[in-house]
Amino acid sequence: MVTDVSTGSAPGRKASRIGGRPATIASLATYVPPRLLTNADLEKMVDTTDDWILQRTGIRERHIVDPGVATSDLGKQAAIQAIANAGLTPADIGMVICGTVTPDMMFPSTACLIQHKIGAHHAWGFDLSAACSAFTYSLTTACQFVASGAHEHVLVVGADVMSSIIDYKDRATCVIFGDGAGAVVLRAGEPYELGAIGPFDLGSDGEGADLIKVPDRHSFFVMDGQKVFLRAITHMAKSAEAVLDKASMRLQDIDKFVYHQANARILYGVADQLGQPRGKFVRNIDLVGNTAASPCTNACRLPIDPMNASGNQLPLTVFSLHSVSPCRMCSKVSGFPLG
Numbered sequence: 035m036v037t038d039v040s041t042g043s044a045p046g047r048k049a050s051r052i053g054g055r056p057a058t059i060a061s062l063a064t065y066v067p068p069r070l071l072t073n074a075d076l077e078k079m080v081d082t083t084d085d086w087i088l089q090r091t092g093i094r095e096r097h098i099v100d101p102g103v104a105t106s107d108l109g110k111q112a113a114i115q116a117i118a119n120a121g122l123t124p125a126d127i128g129m130v131i132c133g134t135v136t137p138d139m140m141f142p143s144t145a146c147l148i149q150h151k152i153g154a155h156h157a158w159g160f161d162l163s164a165a166c167s168a169f170t171y172s173l174t175t176a177c178q179f180v181a182s183g184a185h186e187h188v189l190v191v192g193a194d195v196m197s198s199i200i201d202y203k204d205r206a207t208c209v210i211f212g213d214g215a216g217a218v219v220l221r222a223g224e225p226y227e228l229g230a231i232g233p234f235d236l237g238s239d240g241e242g243a244d245l246i247k248v249p250d251r252h253s254f255f256v257m258d259g260q261k262v263f264l265r266a267i268t269h270m271a272k273s274a275e276a277v278l279d280k281a282s283m284r285l286q287d288i289d290k291f292v293y294h295q296a297n298a299r300i301l302y303g304v305a306d307q308l309g310q311p312r313g314k315f316v317r318n319i320d321l322v323g324n325t326a327a328s329p330c331t332n333a334c335r336l337p338i339d340p341m342n343a344s345g346n347q348l349p350l351t352v353f354s355l356h357s358v359s360p361c362r363m364c365s366k367v368s369g370f371p372l373g
């Protein structure tokens with residue numbers, strides 16, 4: 035669908051996406067630590083091959099932190115860049131939400147640590163724990179604070195040091211995850227301007243709690259990969275259809291689909307189920323792996339530059355199983371014209 039940039043109107047779309055003031059993504063930035071963990075490295079650690087990993091996941095390499103680097107350090111890097119990209123200073127930020135399942139400490143929150151590290155002295159904040167759904171859950175939560183008029187600028191960070199909860203003797207999980215962070219700045223905007231966000235399609239389902247979890251603070255991440263794989267495709271496809279319906283849009287109106295990147299084959303499965311070309315699904319999982327709270331932003335970064343001011347529509351869809359409370363979650367954010 036083409037958005038009329040001059041009038042800000044989008045004929046045919048249902049009016050209200052969230053109550054109150056519309057929220058707009060002002061900027062986006064991502065960060066991954068410099069250290070690489072390649073498939074060749076993993077071949078030396080567990081019984082696997084580069085070929086298997088590439089064929090079954092689409093991942094070639096992922097970034098992991100050096101000892102002593104924490105989630106707030108990754109989040110800080112993405113946050114500073116996002117604020118600069120928005121033409122703001124940390125003092126302009128009223129609130130910080132950090133989506134993470136690998137907080138630096140039990141408390142204070144990682145959001146609070148980021149707030150201090152970037153010098154956002156006027157901001158308050160909290161962490162949001164929803165595993166791979168954390169970015170979209172945080173984004174939709176932040177939207178409410180902009181919509182209500184409580185804040186003009188909210189910083190949303192999705193950051194995880196997944197390497198801190200992965201068992202590098204478990205070949206079924208250690209090949210998938212990488213460390214990284216993404217950040218966006220939300221501001222009040224106009225309903226159909228470039229960057230306007232919404233509608234949302236959010237959900238939770240505790241039925242699959244045992245399929246993917248970190249059962250306690252001393253345990254590693256465990257997952258029933260095959261079952262997660264199949265559920266992911268079904269829910270991500272259904273969710274895209276639901277959110278497009280809310281936006282009065284059709285699949286063919288969408289130029290690029292930016293999904294949570296858990297496995298390249300999941301994206302292909304969703305594309306096939308929706309009857310959409312696989313090339314419309316933005317991917318950089320080959321270079322970053324699954325970065326839990328931040329792959330959406332990692333993927334988002336790719337189409338933003340080349341599509342500058344094009345007004346193309348990108349639904350963001352995230353699928354995840356909640357890792358802390360016993361919930362299976364699907365969360366989606368859609369109708370996201372980037373400029």
Ligand SMILES: CC(C)(COP(=O)(O)OP(=O)(O)OC[C@H]1O[C@@H](n2cnc3c(N)ncnc32)[C@H](O)[C@@H]1OP(=O)(O)O)[C@@H](O)C(=O)NCCC(=O)NCCS
Pocket residue numbers: 081082083086087090091166205206207209246257258259260261262263266296297300324326353354355
């Ligand atoms: C984990 C995942 C990559 C495994 O791929 P898969 O094709 O389902 O593989 P399976 O689990 O069926 O295992 C097939 C075989 O490969 C083996 N295998 C598993 N990991 C392996 C590895 N790293 N290297 C080589 N062989 C491996 C299994 O032991 C199994 O061997 P068997 O047939 O002798 O029993 C895939 O299931 C997946 O991506 N699941 C979803 C992950 C996800 O979305 N997580 C959510 C996080 S947000």
